Amino acid sequence: MSYFVTWLALMVLLALTTASSYFPMGAWNTVANMGISCAKAVLIALFFMHLRGAAALLRIAAITGLLWLALLFGLSWTDLGTRTSAPAPIDARR
Amino acid sequence: MTTLERRDTVVLGMWAFLATEVLFFGPLFFGYVHGRAYQPEAFAAASHHMHIVLGTLNTAILLTSSFTMALGVRAAQTGRSARPWLTLTALLGLAFLGVKAHEYASEWSEAASATGGEARFYFLYYASTGLHALHLAVGIALVGWLAWRVRRPVPIEVTGLYWHFIDVVWVFLYPMFYLLERYR
Numbered sequence: 001m002s003y004f005v006t007w008l009a010l011m012v013l014l015a016l017t018t019a020s021s022y023f024p025m026g027a028w029n030t031v032a033n034m035g036i037s038c039a040k041a042v043l044i045a046l047f048f049m050h051l052r053g054a055a056a057l058l059r060i061a062a063i064t065g066l067l068w069l070a071l072l073f074g075l076s077w078t079d080l081g082t083r084t085s086a087p088a089p090i091d092a093r094r
Numbered sequence: 095m096t097t098l099e100r101r102d103t104v105v106l107g108m109w110a111f112l113a114t115e116v117l118f119f120g121p122l123f124f125g126y127v128h129g130r131a132y133q134p135e136a137f138a139a140a141s142h143h144m145h146i147v148l149g150t151l152n153t154a155i156l157l158t159s160s161f162t163m164a165l166g167v168r169a170a171q172t173g174r175s176a177r178p179w180l181t182l183t184a185l186l187g188l189a190f191l192g193v194k195a196h197e198y199a200s201e202w203s204e205a206a207s208a209t210g211g212e213a214r215f216y217f218l219y220y221a222s223t224g225l226h227a228l229h230l231a232v233g234i235a236l237v238g239w240l241a242w243r244v245r246r247p248v249p250i251e252v253t254g255l256y257w258h259f260i261d262v263v264w265v266f267l268y269p270m271f272y273l274l275e276r277y278r
Contacts, residue, residue: 045262
C-alpha cells in the first residue's frame with residue numbers, strides 16, 4: 001500500500017514539475033524543478049530504497065556520495081568563480 | 095554492539111558502490127551547472143528542441159518501473175515469486191530505452207549542426223543521458239537474469255537499490271534538459 005502511495009506521489013510531483021515549467025517564474029522555475037526533483041529523490045530513497053528505518057550505518061553510507069559531491073562542487077565553483085578568464089587569442093576569436 | 099548480518103554487509107556494499115556512482119555522474123552535473131550559469135540563453139534555446147512529451151512519458155515509465163521493482167523485492171522477501179514483477183520492471187526499462195533511442199535518432203541532425211552554447215548543451219545531454227542509458231541497460235540485464243534464475247531475496251534487494259538509483263539520476267536529468275523556459 002505504501003509503495004502505491006509513493007508511486008502516486010511521484011506521479012503527482014512529475015505533473016507538478018512539468019506544469020510549473022510552463023509558468024514564467026524566472027529563477028524560481030529552476031528552484032521549483034530542483035526542489036521537486038529532490039522531493040522525488042527523497043521519496044524513492046526513503047520508501048523504495050528502504051532508508052526509512054534503515055540502520056544508521058546504511059543511512060550514513062547513502063549520504064556519503066552526496067556529501068563528497070557537494071564538497072567537489074564547492075571547491076570547483078570556488079576555483080571557477082575567483083579566476084579571471086584570460087583566453088588565448090585563438091579562443092577569443094570564437 | 096551487534097555485528098552486521100550477512101544481508102546488511104551486502105546492502106552496505108551496494109550503498110558504498112552507489113556513493114561512487116554519484117561521483118561518476120558528478121562531473122556531468124557540474125558541467126551542466128557551469129553551462130547554465132555562463133550560457134543560459136543557449137541552454138534554454140537548445141532545451142526547446144527536446145521532445146517534452148517523450149521525455150515526460152519516459153519519466154513516468156521509469157518511476158513506474160521503480161514501483162514494480164519495489165513490489166518485486168517485497169515479493170522475494172515475503173517468499174512469493176518475484177518473477178512477474180521483475181519481468182515487468184525489465185520490460186518497462188526496455189520501453190524507456192526504446193523511447194530514448196527514438197529521441198536520439200530524431201534529435202541527431204539538429205545536435206550535429208549546433209554551435210556554441212547549444213553544442214555544449216547537446217554534448218552534456220548525450221553524455222549524461224547516454225551514461226544513464228548504459229546504466230539502465232546493465233540494470234535491465236541484471237533484473238532479467240534475476241527474474242529467471244534467482245529466488246534468494248538479497249540479490250534482488252541490492253539490484254533493486256541499483257535500479258532505484260538509476261531512477262533518481264533520471265529524476266534530475268529530466269528537468270535539467272527538458273524543462274528549461276518552457277513558457278516561452
